[in-house]
Amino acid sequence: MEVRVKLILFFNGWGVPRETFKFLARDDFKVKIIDLEEKVDLEDLKKYDEIDVIAWSFGVYNASKQLGNLKEISLNKVIAINGSTKAIHRRFGISPMIFNRTLENLDISTYLEFMKNTGLDTLEVKDEDSIKKYRDILAKFGENYQEIPSIFEYSLISTKDRIFSSRSLMNYYKGMEYKLIEEEHYPFDRWNSWGEILDEF
Secondary structure: OOOOOEEEEEEOOOOOOHHHHOOOEOOOOEEEEEOOOOOOOHHHHOOOOEEEEEEEOOHHHHHHHHHOOOOOOOOOOEEEEOOOOOOEOOOOOEOHHHHHHHHHOOOHHHHHHHHHHHOOOOOOOOOHHHHHHHHHHHHHHHHHOOOOOOOOOEEEEEOOOOOOOHHHHHHHOOOOEEEEEOOOOOOHHHOOEHHHHHOOO
């Protein structure tokens, strides 16, 4: 019997180390985490029989940008979590004013405060080098941001999100299949495995 090779591409949000997600069991999937500044190796994707996409926060925009023009590769489930392709947007994302203020005022203290607002108050950053890296990534994200089409068919929206408001995301995904979950911006503690996230739809 042929074994299908299945991949989950997870597009991470800004400023969260990929190790944060290591507690999630992989089930029978291979999982590749794509940070905000990373490029997907599209040629490598061709070796998989099934590809699911999960994207969180600013990773939703990143996924749409990198996977929006796939020609020879088909995607299975494509799920957004607490984010929109209109990531920097007054109605459907984070307002440009708040984005710019976050970037201008970013230091260790404001970074930790931001992460606390996401529901992640266990992260520790003690050196300026990490903050400089996160500042550069955020600045580049803002410089390269443009309006692009969304690739998403499903969306999970946290009702306690203090980063992307649930009302904004409900308006953005109106007419599409979305599910409200009673979580904060970082909702991953509700799941034990990547497969459980896919099973939400």
